[in-house]
Amino acid sequence: MKFYSCGPLKGEVTVPGDKSVSHRGVMFGSIAKGTTEIHNFLQGADCLSTIACFRQMGIEIENHNDTVLVHGNGLRGLKKPDGTLDCGNSGTTARLICGILSGQDFSCTLTGDASIQKRPMKRIITPLSQMGAKLRSLRDNGCVPLEITGTKLHSVSYASPVASAQVKSAVLLAGLYGDGITQVTEPYVSRNHTELMLRCFGADVRTEGTKAVIHPAEELYGQNILVPGDISSAAFFIAAGLIVPGSEILIRNVGINPTRNGILKVCKSMGADLVLLNENQDAGEPTADILVKSSSLHGIEIGGAVIPTLIDELPVIAAMACFAEGETVIRDAAELKVKESNRIEVMVRNLSAMGADVTETEDGMIIRGGKPLHGAVLESKSDHRIAMTFAVAACLADGETEILGAECVNISYPGFYKDLERLKKQAFTN
Ligand code: S3P
Numbered sequence: 001m002k003f004y005s006c007g008p009l010k011g012e013v014t015v016p017g018d019k020s021v022s023h024r025g026v027m028f029g030s031i032a033k034g035t036t037e038i039h040n041f042l043q044g045a046d047c048l049s050t051i052a053c054f055r056q057m058g059i060e061i062e063n064h065n066d067t068v069l070v071h072g073n074g075l076r077g078l079k080k081p082d083g084t085l086d087c088g089n090s091g092t093t094a095r096l097i098c099g100i101l102s103g104q105d106f107s108c109t110l111t112g113d114a115s116i117q118k119r120p121m122k123r124i125i126t127p128l129s130q131m132g133a134k135l136r137s138l139r140d141n142g143c144v145p146l147e148i149t150g151t152k153l154h155s156v157s158y159a160s161p162v163a164s165a166q167v168k169s170a171v172l173l174a175g176l177y178g179d180g181i182t183q184v185t186e187p188y189v190s191r192n193h194t195e196l197m198l199r200c201f202g203a204d205v206r207t208e209g210t211k212a213v214i215h216p217a218e219e220l221y222g223q224n225i226l227v228p229g230d231i232s233s234a235a236f237f238i239a240a241g242l243i244v245p246g247s248e249i250l251i252r253n254v255g256i257n258p259t260r261n262g263i264l265k266v267c268k269s270m271g272a273d274l275v276l277l278n279e280n281q282d283a284g285e286p287t288a289d290i291l292v293k294s295s296s297l298h299g300i301e302i303g304g305a306v307i308p309t310l311i312d313e314l315p316v317i318a319a320m321a322c323f324a325e326g327e328t329v330i331r332d333a334a335e336l337k338v339k340e341s342n343r344i345e346v347m348v349r350n351l352s353a354m355g356a357d358v359t360e361t362e363d364g365m366i367i368r369g370g371k372p373l374h375g376a377v378l379e380s381k382s383d384h385r386i387a388m389t390f391a392v393a394a395c396l397a398d399g400e401t402e403i404l405g406a407e408c409v410n411i412s413y414p415g416f417y418k419d420l421e422r423l424k425k426q427a428f429t430n
Contacts, residue, residue: 103177262310
């Protein structure tokens with residue numbers, strides 16, 4: 001797909017529902033009693049993989065686009081699937097489902113696409129095995145395909161070496177089937193959607209700083225869920241609005257959960273003209289409209305506790321830093337290497353191809369802003385966030401930018417290019 005530099009972006013956009021919250025709605029609804037109604041569900045390929053997996057385990061799920069109805073069968077009501085469960089490209093599906101499958105009374109196998117087959121699953125195999133679960137990497141490489149044999153689980157206190165909501169959530173979900181109190185501590189707080197939503201479903205779960213604690217459950221109960229707009233999708237319009245001169249974009253109804261909103265803090269520190277309007281709250285998930293206006297940005301250091309709160313936004317933050325004055329240092333972000341692609345390597349390669357001054361480091365990158373970017377032919381590596389990042393960078397790059405494999409945005413934001421184009425056109429007609 002080809003992209004060209006553009007004038008100011010203007011207008012309003014409503015980004016699709018949050019991916020993390022949509023996944024969890026289907027998963028928790030499936031193991032709850034009664035019907036769970038999910039509104040503003042993200043119809044991206046990742047969340048559809050979660051629906052397909054639970055349907056295969058006998059859960060009736062009605063997908064009416066905006067609204068999804070999950071007719072749960074209770075905590076012990078899943079059925080042994082006929083074939084292999086396929087997580088597609090979705091790490092959240094793969095890791096969280098293992099927590100649930102560990103506590104069932106059947107065995108099954110789990111696989112995914114080429115990218116998922118390379119992503120580390122040992123990080124959940126280790127704690128789940130400590131709980132007594134039986135998970136076997138069939139190629140003995142710590143990745144899917146995995147064979148999971150459900151069994152009786154023991155509760156543990158697990159100190160996770162990584163700040164990962166997927167690891168934390170897998171252990172907490174297994175903890176629902178445990179024989180006592182299960183605890184997970186992580187180096188920094190990761191996104192807390194599991195804790196917030198499980199509480200609504202009736203689980204006894206609480207958090208103390210970086211520790212999450214859960215008790216075994218008798219039953220969970222179906223809920224009504226209103227999914228906020230995904231801040232990880234909004235991030236592309238935040239960045240575009242800030243860097244393209246003369247832009248003004250209002251992004252409606254975005255989830256601004258403090259464990260996810262690091263991008264807002266970073267943009268503010270870089271000098272962004274960004275305001276929150278119509279702040280609201282539903283089931284513990286805060287939302288707001290975000291108004292961004294093009295701004296003169298300056299480089300900053302990004303590292304430590306803020307990293308898990310903006311981990312998926314780092315590619316577009318790196319692109320934004322190319323248009324900021326001075327140096328931006330991203331550190332403590334080695335997790336980027338094990339996402340849908342090695343996002344440090346891919347970002348550095350693609351930004352360099354566009355003429356940016358960027359250096360790869362062990363756990364991040366250093367970007368010296370101010371060098372003009374030019375178009376190039378770029379590999380998305382089938383990574384949705386990389387494709388969207390470079391569609392944004394192309395707005396300010398001289399000449400033609402071609403993104404290979406651009407259709408991978410279907411994973412989290414099927415209508416992304418249309419929305420971006422509309423904001424470009426709206427500016428033209430204003
Ligand atoms: C997610 C957690 C994060 C994030 C991913 C979604 C989740 O992964 O990058 O896109 O829904 O729990 P990690 O837990 O590996 O950090």
